[in-house]
Amino acid sequence: MFSQDDDGQQGLVLALVLGLVVFVTALVIGISLHRLHRAQPSGPPPASSIALAPAAVPVPAASTPVPALPEVSQAIQASQAAADAASVKVEQGVVRFYFASGQAELAAGAVDAMTDLVKAAKGGRTLVISGFHDATGDAVKNAALARQRAVAVREALKAAGVPERQIELKKPEQLIGGSDAEARRVEISLQ
Template identity: 60%
Template sequence: MFSQDDDSQQRVALFLVFGLIAIVVSSVLVFGVKHRGVSAKVADAPAVQVVAAPGMAAVPASSAATTQAASDAASVKVEQGIVKFYFASGKADLAAGASEALLDVVKGAQAGRKVAISGFHDATGDAAQNAELAKQRALAVRDALMASGVPESQIELKKPEQIAGNTSASDAEARRVEISLQ
């Protein structure tokens, strides 16, 4: 049989083991939150990459490494006069920096040019759901343009287009909406 001294020694040992486990877990959580907070701030920074085109003002560019690291995050690019909005998987939320990227489009619309919005989706999964999500993304971009003062009569929404491929680069391309001035 066990004596009361053995029971109390076991309790003390268990208390020390559980205390040590609690300290390790809390240390990992605290370090992880601090480390993740820095990563989140970098990931939340506007991931805008710009290739300047004639008539388009430059938008501040972040590093390509940040854009690659946050490949599933929403971002904006301006390439050859076309503003490209990339969306996170399954979402229709605009990226930070969207307003700055739309400035030249808004100016063009104010000068009387029409704005064409084209949505894209991939061939994987349910085609109807993909097309609907592409439409929601295009409408989110349209709403941002209208909020910036572009009349709805100057905005043309094109039917969502399906793209082929299933690499991570084409996944991002499938989750995009393009805006061009006509």
């Protein structure tokens, strides 16, 4: 059997462990609230942060630490900004120019991405420029913007030395399905 001293020591150890757990929990909650309060702007939230739904944030596994909500919000906004930025990709001989929302300016490095196509055009091949737009909003404005983007690509090709007679500009096409970034693109292919 246990003596009263053992029971007293066990009670003391249990009280210390419980107190330590409560202290650490309160400390973590306090730090989280402090970071949350410090990261929030003083005025009303911007419209872009209102649209973010907590359900859109993937739930991490139980063993991974959960970042504070403002950090997640900033990460989402950064990924949206990156997705909206102009860029250029070359895939299987097709150069794809992705444009920022509402913009018709080519991304940095666009001329470098067209080097092989310019060489092919100087060798007598025809370059076909296809513009795309999405189905949301005003269809006439979307088609006009897609045309402006295709013309910007054509002008870049002409500036690189491709004769206009070797450039075919197709009518902009509406993209059904896919992402907004895919809809904001112009492609150049060889014919």
